[in-house]
Amino acid sequence: xxxxxxxxxxxxxxxxxxxxxxxxxxxxxxxxxxxxxxxxxxxxxxxxxxxxxxxxxxxxxxxxxxxxxxxxxxxxxxxxxxxxxxxxxxxxxxxxxxxxxxxxxxxxxxx
Amino acid sequence: xxxxxxxxxxxxxxxxxxxxxxxxxxxxxxxxxxxxxxxxxxxxxxxxxxxxxxxxxxxxxxxxxxxxxxxxxxxxxxxxxxxxxxxxxxxxxxxxxxxxxxxxxxxxxxxxxx
Numbered sequence: 001x002x003x004x005x006x007x008x009x010x011x012x013x014x015x016x017x018x019x020x021x022x023x024x025x026x027x028x029x030x031x032x033x034x035x036x037x038x039x040x041x042x043x044x045x046x047x048x049x050x051x052x053x054x055x056x057x058x059x060x061x062x063x064x065x066x067x068x069x070x071x072x073x074x075x076x077x078x079x080x081x082x083x084x085x086x087x088x089x090x091x092x093x094x095x096x097x098x099x100x101x102x103x104x105x106x107x108x109x110x111x
Numbered sequence: 112x113x114x115x116x117x118x119x120x121x122x123x124x125x126x127x128x129x130x131x132x133x134x135x136x137x138x139x140x141x142x143x144x145x146x147x148x149x150x151x152x153x154x155x156x157x158x159x160x161x162x163x164x165x166x167x168x169x170x171x172x173x174x175x176x177x178x179x180x181x182x183x184x185x186x187x188x189x190x191x192x193x194x195x196x197x198x199x200x201x202x203x204x205x206x207x208x209x210x211x212x213x214x215x216x217x218x219x220x221x222x223x224x225x
Contacts, residue, residue: 004154031211042201042217043155050211058212090154098143098162098205100213102154 003027004103006091012109019078021106023091025071031094032074034058034066036087037105043090049074081110113138115204117216124192125224132187132219134202143205144185145213146176148198155201161185172196192223 003026013019023032030051035043035058045058047066055066063085065077078085091103114137124130136142143162147155159170166178176187187200202216 033213035215040217043215045212045214048211056211092155094213097160099145099157099160100147100155100203101157102147104154105152 004091004093004101006089006103006106008106009104010107012111013081014111015082016080019081019108019110021076021078021089021091021108023074023076023103025074025093027093027095027101028071029093029095030071032068033092033094033100034064034074034076035090035092036060036085037090038087046076046089078108081108083110086110113204113206113212113214115202115214115216117200117202117219119219120217121220121222123222123224126194127191130189130192130196130221130223132200132202132221134185134187134216135183136185136202136204137183138204138206140206142185144176144178145203145205146170146174146185146187147201147203148172149201149218150198158187158200194223194225197221197223 005024007022033048034046044060046064049055049068067075089106092100094100116135145160146158149155161168161178169175199218201218203213205213
């Protein structure tokens with residue numbers, strides 16, 4: 001998966017708790033992205049980063065925050081998890097040619 | 112606003128027959144277009160892209176796609192389908208130049224019947 005890892009791979013949590021997902025890349029690419037995948041919706045962009053400490057919102061950013069303190073790490077935080085945030089979360093990087101490469105995904109279940 | 116439409120949720124094709132997975136797009140500037148494939152419990156894998164140049168682009172695993180500017184389409188094709196091609200396929204678009212965000216279609220599930 002193009003030098004991208006995600007942790008944890010699976011998580012079960014309770015409504016109202018904070019959750020942090022980690023994405024780590026070894027490719028030294030500038031752009032990193034967080035998506036969620038839900039049936040019938042395809043992939044929807046949550047947040048993306050265009051450099052260390054440079055981030056921007058995607059189309060479904062409410063309830064999520066991100067941080068990028070190093071080129072290789074991009075963290076996604078669910079500030080107070082809700083059942084509607086049960087999903088599969090994918091991290092991606094974008095190479096200079098424009099293609100994206102995806103991590104293996106994190107399955108999150110919010111009870 | 113940028114968007115991608117994949118009009119077919121499901122495509123079935125017999126092994127050995129040609130396959131087509133359809134994609135249309137809407138973008139305000141020049142489009143950068145992509146196809147990805149997803150196997151069960153895996154992340155998306157890059158297949159091919161169109162940035163500029165020849166309207167027919169070739170990608171991984173024998174897939175190709177044809178860019179048609181007048182029809183704003185970017186259909187994925189393969190001359191002879193394999194059972195192993197059965198997967199979920201996503202089309203994506205990014206606005207060329209300064210665009211940073213990618214927009215994905217809802218996916219098309221391809222089943223190749225032996």
